[in-house]
Amino acid sequence: MKPQEPIPHNYSIRRLNMIFALSSLVLLAVTGLMVGYDYIRGWKWFQLEFMRMQQERISQEIGVAQAEENKQQLADLDAQDRKNEIELARHRDQYLSAQKELDAIEGDHYRADQDYRFVKANLDAQRYITEAAVVQHLPDAPQQQAEFERQTKHLADLQLTLQESTRKRDAAKANVDQWLKKIKDAEDKKKELTASVDLLNKQLGTVDMKPFSTNWILSQPLLDFVNPVIKIDQVVLNDLSIDMNYMSVPRVDRCQTCHRAIDTPGWESKTEAARLSKELQQKLDAYQIPQEKRKETEERIAQLKRIQDAPNDILNPWRTHPKLDLYVGSASVHPLLEYGCTVCHRGQDRATEFGRAGHTPASPRMEHRWAERTALSAGFFPLPRDFEQRHWGYEENEFIETPMYPRHYYEAGCIKCHSGQMGVDRGDDITKAEQTIEIYGCYACHKIANWRFTDLRKPGPDLGGIAEKTTPEWAFRWISEPHNFRATTRMPSFFYQRNMIDPNVVPPQERAHNVKLQDAEIHAIVSFLFDKSTHRPWSPPGAGDAARGKQLVGSVGCMGCHIDTEQVKDEKTGQIRLAKREDFPLERNYGFNLTGVGTKANPAWIYNWVKNPKAYYADAPMPSLRLTDQEAADVTAYLVTMQKPAFMNTPIRPPDAQAVHDLAKGYLINTLSDVEAEAKLRSMTQHDQLVYLGQRSIEKYGCYSCHNIKGFEGLKPIGTELTVEGSKALHLFDFGFMNDEQWKNEDGTTEHVIHTVPSWVYNKLRNPRIYDDRRTKVYNDKLKMPNFHLSPEEARRIAMVVVGLTKEKVAENRMAGRDARTRLIEEGRKRVSQHNCRACHVVDGRGRDSIASTIADANFLPPDLSPEGARAQSPFLFNFLKDPTVMKIRPWVSVRMPTFHFSDEEANTLVTFFAEAGKGQQFETSRGMNPPAQNVAIGKQVFTMMRCTQCHGTTPVNPENPPVPNTADSTSLAPNLTLARMRLRHEWISDWIRRPNEMINGTRMPTNFPRDAATGGFQSPLAMAIDTPPFAQYKATLLPLFNGDEKELKRTMGDAVALTDYLRDYIWSIGITQMRTAAPGETVPAIAMPQPSLPPPTAPALKSTRNQRGAAGNSGGPGR
Amino acid sequence: MKKFVSLLFATTLVFSIACGKGKEASKEDQGEDDETQTATVATNTASTAPAAAAPAAAVSADAATLTGMVKFEGAAPKMASIQMSADPYCQSQHGSAPAMEEDAVVGSAGELANVFVYIKDIKGNFPAPTTPVTIEQKGCQYHPHVNAVMVGQPLDIKNDDNTLHNIHALPAVNSQFNEGQPVQGMVSTKKLDKAEMTPFKIKCDVHGWMKSYMAVMPHPFYAVSQTNGTFTIPNLPPGSYTVVAWHEKYGQQEQKVTVGAKESKALSFTFKG
């Protein structure tokens, strides 16, 4: 064969080998790097650290067990254990000999049994032979007969032997069993003695990471691929998916990878442990914890006490969730396996690194500590050394779509699922936050397409009749700075704000110019509003008594929604200072602060307004308190005395003609050429220019968003829509020059903007103009959001809701309160909130703080409506809501239920809410019931015996106007019971008599059938009393009603349930059956518009021409 | 390659060493995550501990006695008579002389009665007597007007009147109760399980004028001043104490006192109108 020619190569094998060798090395090195990188992933450190902590904890527990005071006990245990061992050994011997004995006896028994069986078989054969012999008259019959008898006798003997043997065997067996049981008991005892130590040791084994321990070996590089000890923990949530643009992927929460103890009690922080143990102790003391759980609770308290006494506090991320009863815990409503973590907290679910998980700092200090690095790790990932310093490796990351909510904003996460509810049960923070938004009316300027914030009224009053109410001078000063007039007002400040006049921010030249422009705009707005205002003639009040008026304002219920002072005593310093909104219950800020109302409004307007607010504008939120003309005059006389003369002394600069011209032109040239605009302006008087500019300024500032202003109907609200603001990416927020900057607020506090969305929103709310700092902007481009002078707490709450409004969607089945019944209830709750019912009533267990702050005696407060659904009949409630004069239940109470002029629909919504929330039937037929005469007769006697008459009237009265009971003291007692049949639900009456204090804590209705402390059953005072001489006459009357059955009578007198049912039947029998129905949906008496014109009050500075009076009537639109 | 391996090894080493070490976060750092958590640590004072099951505080031979006098300075307020016409029964019980208000009972020489005097700061466990304290409702008034029980001591409330009373207790610490007593001679027994040293009000809603005050004490060192203004707190262990005198209308005062063994010390309190 011809030797093959070497195939020519274009490459050198040698070089190739080199390359191959090199690339193999590189590959190996990369693999090694990968393994190494994986081995030192950050999250592993957290697990190792937690294992170390666990190890420490367990060793400590073992240590505690071996502590000095336990030594003795342990020694005892040891001794017992030894004794036990010896006993066990002895038992074993006993057992063995017993077993041996049993074996021998078993043998005997077997033999006896066998003998018996054989003989019995023989006997059967013999019986046959004998019988056959006898029947066939065989000759050997007698012998056979004898043989049979002999064998029978033998069998009987054997049977006796067998029986004896069986008895012996059973005894031996019992003996063996006895020793067996003793052995088992002893072994159990031994186990028990060592169980806790064993358990601890076992636990210790699982967390042991000592070199060359099993765990340690399993965790070595490469070995850890097989069966790692340290591994990622995750919860997969298929139906709480994440929207990845056009695709939904399941949520995979890996938070537990580092937050190891999140669902394990016992790793709380010291402060949490203190709070929890206090809470549990209180519950324990109040017997709110069931008997079988008490021991468990006591152990938990002891554990929490140990945490508080420990030298070191447990730090995040190893802490237990502070609200295990609500979240994460398996028995909570949001168990970890069903809800995970990121549904509420947000954050990047799959991330296992601190920075990438979306952790968000709450303060600059926190941010800086988190982000700090030791020199070694700079630029790479954090090293254990960093972690120990709690430098977690935070980096600002604008591209994390769902950063976590920082501390103080946690409850923002509730909104996602609870947006269909007015309040979140046990989510006090978010409930209050949403209420804050409602009361400030944020939704008016910023559309929030969310059930909670839609279908609400405009927060400000209608301005269509402003000239009827006040003067341009007042209005000018008011718009300039509402806070100068009232410290607690919710009207925000639009003008002379930080970005316009603050000397630290705006150069002096520009400042002077801005002031002129701002002056001009305010003059313009005032001119426009007064120019367009109606001028209805309101009848003036008659002579009023201010003292009587003051008394009325303090007693009929005004103080539920209004505040009448601006001076409060500071709780900390004890000094009198200017009031803040937060000094009062939220509900009391609902109406305006009454101080200065005499300076603001004229007497005729006040008089007509307090008489019937809806006459001024139909959408007025204030209800009618049905003041008589004289009462209204008295109230007016009082309110007129509330003056703030100093406010009217601040000078008003006249509008600068050039400024008005420039601003107006600025708008005109949007549609006209410069020349046309100039010509147009020349053709206008200054007043016309002002009115034109006013209209444009109202558009610019969005006044119409909160106030009804004629000509602006249907305009879109001025502010940015906030429906999904919480999902807006960080880079879309304009921080201006304020990133990581401190700034000083007008109230003297220093704030610090950090580069997170919550921080941006919070600082924006604290002062809406700060992001203009150091920026050069033309006048009309400057930020316009007005300043509400929010306190840090208010700003935080509002910001919390804003960041909670996200586009993240949750499957319908995970949304809270979406069933039809709950929706009905929530609709009612919305009405309750809109009409501020909680100012005067307790609804759903909350409210009444407002009115209670002005009425000292709890017995004269409006009722607690918590049990209203179970209590009131729906037809009554409907009529009463529509027109509260249909029945006066407690005529002596001076607070009046106002007339809200509810529509049928609204009244129905409320009635449905109460019935459903009280789990009552919406409609029931009890009113027509007629209790049997016998029950009524018995009930009447019980009624007398229980002395109910001492407080309750039983003679029919006019339900609309019952007489006030004539008692010597000013207090009055209890409702007239003839009204009960029209008002109360049949079943509720007896239930109420049995347990009034359980239904309404603190009620004046005494508990007449106290519960037995041991059994919880009701006790009756009549059980004993019926046999005493003073009750002889009652007994005599009652006996025939029980057919003379004294035993039955006595039994009944001790039966609280039966007695209360008789009482109910009696009360039912005396009830009236007719009641005036509510006045049909009252139409508001509109005041006729006269044609003759009234000169509007004008200020010198606002010299205006006579204006045409606009269209007559009520400019308040339907609004809803 | 070798370099790599050693680098890897080094990193591993650093890592394992770091893992083995304890936390070193500095003290000031530790608090930071709690910047605004305001929950306060429950302080379990001796006053809330139940008095039962403690070694009986036997009267020691050294026991001191605290006596004293409460005076009222200034013109003695005139107590109005009570209008009882709302309940004819009540009125009939005060046929000859109408009942008087008891807001401030001042004697001719300014002795102030119904002042509740107690030691504020004595530590230790004191067993509650099992004999009940009784409040009587007689002639539509409470007798006594000011009183105290020890924690866990039974409180009997008796209705001697042939009319309805309800005992509406308004404690701040203990749970409130409101029981009707329609039957003459009826006794309701209550136990108050928490110390409440500042007396709370007990009222009757049927008879607006009826009121009484009750304290719940963790120890037996208290007294109510008599109509002659005197009070006596016996069997007091020697020591330094703060003595509080409380009056429903004139507020409360404190005095420091130190008593030696077997000493008998006299205090005097003066209230101004």
Ligand SMILES: [Cu+2]
């Ligand atoms: Cu009474």
